[in-house]
Amino acid sequence: MGYEWDFGIVFRDFDLLMLGLINTLKVTGLALLFGVPLGLILALLRLYGSWPIRIPVGVVIEFLRSTPPIAQLFWFFFALPILIGVEMDPFRASVLTFSLQSSAFFAEVFRGGIVSIDRGQWEAAKAIGMDRNRTLRRVILPQAVKRMIPAFLERAIELMKTTTLVSTISYADLLYQANSIAQSTYRSLEVFSIAAAIYFVVIFACSIGVRRIERYMARTGETTAH
Amino acid sequence: MTEVLRIENLHKSFDELEVLKGIDLTVKKGETVVLLGASGSGKSTMLRCVNFMEIPTSGRIVLQGEPVGREDGERMVYAEKELTLLRARVGMVFQHFNLFPHMTAKENVMEGPKTVLKLDAAECHRRADKYLEKVGLGWKADAYPSQLSGGQQQRIAIARALAMEPELMLFDEATSALDPELVGEVLETMKELAEEGMTMVIVTHELGFAYTVADRVLFLSEGNILEQGAPEAVLIHPQEEGTKNFLRGHGSFRLPTPQLD
């Protein structure tokens, strides 16, 4: 018994899939936009804050890294609205969740990068009279950020994969669209295969790009700090 | 005297670069042959062709009268199985020792007899004890390589190769990676081996050692044997300009014999 493949039905709804892809990229992009700066703030707090700040921040970071994103998403979508009386649509909940979730991981990347900068750099800056903040801003971070770029990009790609969860709270990303098309056309095999292929093409292309960048940076002498 | 190794018209190229341009060599049983030459002259490559760590581009290697490989038209074809068996009969000592860090000294020495020769446990232990004693490190049998000095590690490496009771021993710059004060103990071990009649081909920079221990010295230059003969001939009365230049470079600062007694 052979299965009759029919991709035609899928291609009729291709624009819906593309809409889903755009939504996926939207959520990922916004989560990155908020997550990266927030990650930097968290990293600095954890490194240089006084202990009443450092410990809670540490707990929050570990919590965000050691719980499943879907549990976080559900909490922000189902629990938080009731708790603080704020309206939460799928889009807002998604951006909020993934901004926070990614910020925890970015905080670790930042921390690793900053810590990896040679102690001699701090001493040199101190010797010419720079305080800690100025040293960070002018000497440490510029060097650290360069080293951390590959790690950042890898995290960003991870984020693109993680945000597929938003389909579970009915946000119309690529997976959600694929699901609704499959339900109306009964062509699950073709639809989900095409959706998977679209994800693969986008993510693989980004992945290759990152590997190129990593190779380039390794050649010019900058090593990655993880 | 029986001929242990014969190399016929050995050529070896790496991509476009031809490193060995036709080497011929015969080594008899019990002979100690030393290969000298500048970096890039091909001496290590030549050594590594003998136990097929590098596959020759053309030419023949004959071990104990039997040619290695099969002729297929113009080329030689080598079966991996045959090469694996050959390597069990030829011992090699590396510049960087390459001891197995997850095994003790004794386990390193036993590994070949146990896994390759598949000897029984008693024989493996016997050989390990014997050859560890031989290199003077029986008391370090249970030490790990990280706990040993460079000279000790290299002597264990020699014991590891000897435990296979090979027909031929190859030394690839065995002392080049050692701190100077540790070189002597390894060279002593090698000298004893030579005196006991082991057939050896040695690549080294230690000219004094070559002079004292070698039966024959070969000087390689740009992939060819430029000059060969007794140590007295090649090292003290070199004929070729290339050899003379090499020796000139090596002898710049000579220490007169220190009074150590």
Added chain:
Amino acid sequence: MEHNWDFSAVFANKALLLMGLQNTVILGAICLVLGLFFGMFVGMARYSRNPVFYWPSTAFVEVFRNTPVLVQIVWFFFAFPIISPFDINAFTAATLGLTLNTTAFSSEIYRAGIQSIDKGQWEAAKALGMGYGEQMRRIILPQAVKRMIPAFMNRAVELMKMTSLASVIAYGELMHQAKTISTIEFNPIEMYTAVALLFFALIYPAAIAVQHFEKRLAARG
């Protein structure tokens, strides 16, 4: 707005939650063991110079590393049954997706681990007369595995988080139980908070262990 925290409904349903936790652990353990096992072979295939082994294994790894896990699980649950000769329930689909995913990621760990072993070790083993299999078994893998342990533990942590995705296809692990119960009991705040804490209690110790092993490995060198 004040909320009256009331965890009573959570405790009332603790049997269901514990069953969910059990299913989480079972799914995670099975996929981890299978994934690490098959990953070894795929890793060796990726390290091979023989194109027959290299290209299929590379394609497999790239596909599973460059698509989202949820998509993989959903594909195995909705798409695969159509061409599959055998029945696919939620557990099977989740296991297939997560195992193959773990296989792909751990194969990279194996490959990197093998590659990190000094070439001299291969040479010494070869010079003694060992064949490729013996070189791998006696010399290379024993040294490589020690280095790979932190990365494997990382995989285990990731996997435990990923099992929660099986809730989407209604496999009765912890997240799914939480969803179901909160719909009946109308206590999403307490339920999802409790479940988040449970996951944390399960996963955080493993994350700490990873850091510990990473430090030990860095110290030993």
